[in-house]
Amino acid sequence: MLLVMAGNVRAATDVGRFTEMTRLVVPLGRGGARPGVTVAHDMIRHEVTLDLSGVPRRGVNSLLRQVEVAGGRHRLQRHRGGVQVVIWLPFNNIQAYWQVDNSRRVLRVDIGSGRYLLPEQPRLRxxxxxxxxxxxxxxxxxxxxxxxxxxxxxxxxxxxxxxxxxxxxx
Structure with missing residues (x-):
C-alpha cells in the first residue's frame, strides 16, 4: 500500500476501508499521556469533526497545515479541555479513522471516501x-x-x- 503524508492516494481494491484517502500524521511530543480523540462524520456536508485533548499546540498546527496541503479547509475552536477541528475535504461518503502510534509518538488520522456507507449516527438498535x-x-x-x-x-x-x-x- 502506498501512503503519502497529507496527499490524496488512490487505494487499490484490497486496501481496507477507503477507495481514496488522505493520511494526516500529528506529532504528540514527549509527554507520556495518551491523547483523547473523538471523531464525528457528516457525509452530507463532507466534513469530519475531530475533538482532540492532550495534543500539543505544535501538533494541532501541523494537522492544520497538512489539511491545507491536501486541498481541504478547516475551522479550529479551542476549548478548556483541548481543541475541536472541523475538516472539509472533497470526498464523497467521507469517513475518518484514527490510531495512536506510541513508539513514534504520533497520531494518524485517515480521512477518505469510505468503501461502505456508514449507518446514520446515532444508530437505532x-x-x-x-x-x-x-x-x-x-x-x-x-x-x-x-x-x-x-x-x-x-x-x-x-x-x-x-x-x-x-x-x-x-
Missing amino acids: VADLLPKKLPGRENIAEAEKAWADGDLSRARRLLRSREHEGGMTG
Whole structure:
C-alpha cells in the first residue's frame, strides 16, 4: 500500500476501508499521556469533526497545515479541555479513522471516501426494542454489530437465517 503524508492516494481494491484517502500524521511530543480523540462524520456536508485533548499546540498546527496541503479547509475552536477541528475535504461518503502510534509518538488520522456507507449516527438498535423473550433476538443484535463493523455479508447472512427460522414473530 502506498501512503503519502497529507496527499490524496488512490487505494487499490484490497486496501481496507477507503477507495481514496488522505493520511494526516500529528506529532504528540514527549509527554507520556495518551491523547483523547473523538471523531464525528457528516457525509452530507463532507466534513469530519475531530475533538482532540492532550495534543500539543505544535501538533494541532501541523494537522492544520497538512489539511491545507491536501486541498481541504478547516475551522479550529479551542476549548478548556483541548481543541475541536472541523475538516472539509472533497470526498464523497467521507469517513475518518484514527490510531495512536506510541513508539513514534504520533497520531494518524485517515480521512477518505469510505468503501461502505456508514449507518446514520446515532444508530437505532432494533434488538433493544424487541421483547426479551423473542427467539432469535441475539441474531438480530449480532447482525447490527456486524453491520456497524462494516461486515455487511455477515449481517445479511444473520438476518436471512433469522428470516428462515420464522420471521420476526417466532
